Amino acid sequence: MKRQLIYVGGLWILSFGCALHIELDLGASPWYAMLVGLSETIGATEGVWMILMCVVLAGINSLLHRKWPDPTIVFTILLSGVLVDVSLYGMLQHMPIPTTGIVAYLLFALGLLLSAIGIVLYLKAMFGVHPIDDFMLGVMKRWGWNYLWSRTLFETIVILAALLLGGPISVATLILLFATGPTIQIVDTVMKGRRKKDHTATIVS
Incomplete structure (x- = not known):
């Protein structure tokens, strides 16, 4: 149960961080910028487009990996879409978000940090791979590309x-x-160091 809670919490933190970038109107991450573009051009919410996009990717991933998708992917897809809309329309829409000045840039940095923390948490939970990440893994496995090249x-x-x-x-x-990858590495290193410190303290006590 703890693993599932960490997984859900990680996805929520990630969604909130990316939604914060959208609300700041300084520029969103590539995936969320496309979701906004689809929403404004065709209609429906960003969360709905997230679900549809993940369904398409799950099908492509099945072909890349040459196996049926893991059943947990259904939960991941639906949760990802719901959390995007909850963050955008249920939380941030009712908060005063400055779009200019130093505070806006600080919030932009906070959004980046939250996104990295969310990614590290949900990956560490090892409950289910998000279709976007699974696509990267499928490309790496199929054509032998490294992660950085595939992602870029x-x-x-x-x-x-x-x-x-x-x-x-x-x-x-x-x-x-270009900053998300290094930020994820920093957050992951800090979390590993903290877990090791906590483990050592437990043994000593």
Whole structure:
């Protein structure tokens, strides 16, 4: 049960961090910029488009891995979409979010940190792989590309799609594209160090 709670909490923190970037209007991460573009161009909420996009990716991943999707993917897909809309329309919509000035940039950095923390938590829970991450793994396995190259190429394509759809693409999007990976590594290192410290303290006591 603890693992599932960490997984849900991680996805929620990730969704909130990305939703914060959308509300700040400084530029969203590639995937969320595309969701906004789809929502504003075609209709439906970002969460609905997240679900539809994940369903398509789950099908592609099944072909890449040459096996049926894990049943837990249904829970992951639905939860991802719900949390996006809850964060955007149930929480941040009712909060005063500055879009200019130093506070906006600090909130942008906070969104990046929250996104990294969320990713580390839900990956560490090892409950289910998100279709986006599973796609990266499938590409790596099928064509032998490394993770960084796979992610950069794929998210560059997503950025172009977001631009065509009128999504919130800016310099901040490029910052998120190249800063998210290193931030995840830093958060992961800090969390590993803290767990090791707590374990040592438990043994000593």
